[in-house]
Amino acid sequence: MTEMLLPGAVIGILGGGQLGRMLSVAASRLGFTCHIYEPGAEPPAGHVAHRLTTASYEDEAALRAFAGSVDVITYEFENIPASALDFLETLKPIRPGRKALRVSQDRLAEKAFLRGIGLQTAAFAAVDDEIDLAEAIDEIGTPAILKTRRFGYDGKGQARIMAPADAEAALAALAGAPAVLEGFVEFSHEVSVIAARGLDGETACFDPGQNVHRDGILHTTTIPAQLSASQRTDAVLLAAKVLNTLNYVGVMGVELFVTPGGLIVNEIAPRVHNSGHWTQDGCLIDQFEQHIRAVAGWPLGDGRRHSDIEMLNLIGDDVAQVPALAKDSDVAIHLYGKAEAKPGRKMGHVNRRLGPAT
């Protein structure tokens, strides 16, 4: 029997964006309060959290006070400075653990890890300079994508190389950051599995969703995804293998390319994931509560869906559609409380209920 945090316990969340916001709401359902740690002012999670610390990840006194006030620490994004985590983990448990963070913070380490456990990925090669890049292009061919090893998200930190002549411009675009060249994958569509693993090693997956991106940002996720029964089984087994190997605790997003040669892992995210937002209106226990259950040592929800859903992200000015969407009786609206609708900024999402689970 593993330790189970009792109602009244405090969950510390590193990062105060929309994921922290929705985690805090889910934690409240289980009787927990949340303490958000976020360097930026007026974070969305602060609207629905009991405590908020506004301080940098370099502020050791603030980190110490934060750790002292919570029972367990989790995070809403994977790019937290290692120094902060090194310090915090001497004070309180961090879930998911450092191993998953180390792997997912670095595209090279991630791909090597995935290959190491027998999963398929795009062809890849480390690129630190123009000589590496020339060799990588020779080996992998074009088209290919040069990506920074660290800190990339929503298509940022990437440059396409359609032909070897694009190499110089791509390197310049990444401004000398350590990078990895990834071969193009010929895929029919992308799906993601939102998987969870509890403190006792139990795993549970939500049904895979099918993702469509626009301008490098997730646009829609539709459930169910187009997958054969065997692909569905492969997706779930593959996700469980990743979680078990990492001795993972919490929810992880696993993005997969569907190809005639099988499922190819695009990337893993050691946190709740945009492509899992549909669970809020499609499942009894959503991905946010599932994550809180895992980090609090509770039994997991089982991931069954009761409804088919299409999740649509509201990016930038899309938020102007809210009055019209509010009239649509099949739509649930989820806004993030962000004041300014900048281009490319995730302002909210809507879940359209398509009908009972098929």
Place this chain on the structure above:
Amino acid sequence: MTEMLLPGAVIGILGGGQLGRMLSVAASRLGFTCHIYEPGAEPPAGHVAHRLTTASYEDEAALRAFAGSVDVITYEFENIPASALDFLETLKPIRPGRKALRVSQDRLAEKAFLRGIGLQTAAFAAVDDEIDLAEAIDEIGTPAILKTRRFGYDGKGQARIMAPADAEAALAALAGAPAVLEGFVEFSHEVSVIAARGLDGETACFDPGQNVHRDGILHTTTIPAQLSASQRTDAVLLAAKVLNTLNYVGVMGVELFVTPGGLIVNEIAPRVHNSGHWTQDGCLIDQFEQHIRAVAGWPLGDGRRHSDIEMLNLIGDDVAQVPALAKDSDVAIHLYGKAEAKPGRKMGHVNRRLGPAT
């Protein structure tokens, strides 16, 4: 076209208990922040609200500052002192309005109102002293229930009169408070309708739920309720009549006794209601969001349910069942963040999904 509060607006909520807590969470989904006003320390709603004022309802400076910080005021319970409301309504709109509060704060006014619009209630008579009570018993007969006109909830402020000889003890139990004697109603079961009316006069009802009480406190609500098609229609029309007559804005709980002679109104509550908690896991838009939509001038959700649900209240020590309930894959847990499990105290509830809507 009515005014529609835009995301970023602030909802003021009088009362910081579990209803205010769940209203605050619902408001966050629509991009609103909440400011809670509550005299008691460490209120459950404060865990998930952006702002909290701890002050009495007599503190005019605090009330003024509260009103100045919000765009609209609503409340989680009907027993707010009239003086506070008189003051607040000079500063900001209060929804639902004063008419509904005046009616529902006083059992005598409520019954007179309901009779006045042609609805059935229990036989009743005003009781201010022992002479009134003797006359009322003569008229109504026994068994009957003596109830305080104001401030009653969860079976408090009530005394049963099984025979005329019980009259003196019943009066003593109410300690001289203005009261009303209600005749017993022979009913087969109790149902409640959670109804909503928007700022533009649109109404929407959730499906009626069937309530079972224990020790005067709601124990379970089961959806669907046992009702014939015509009873179901009657229930919805009756609720709409109440809301329309009061020019109501928000969610109201309408408790009905089912009898061979038709539906008899037990009481109305001008707020979200314990018997509507099932909507959190049975409907796309729950009663809390429905209420926020109404007070913010948004279109209402339509109230259809996607699932059949049994809601079970966790009272006092019932909260010790949480670890076992967490293992049940058909159960969603909703805890209120209260530190101490006193007898009779509502600590949380669970919604058991019985299956797809039948």
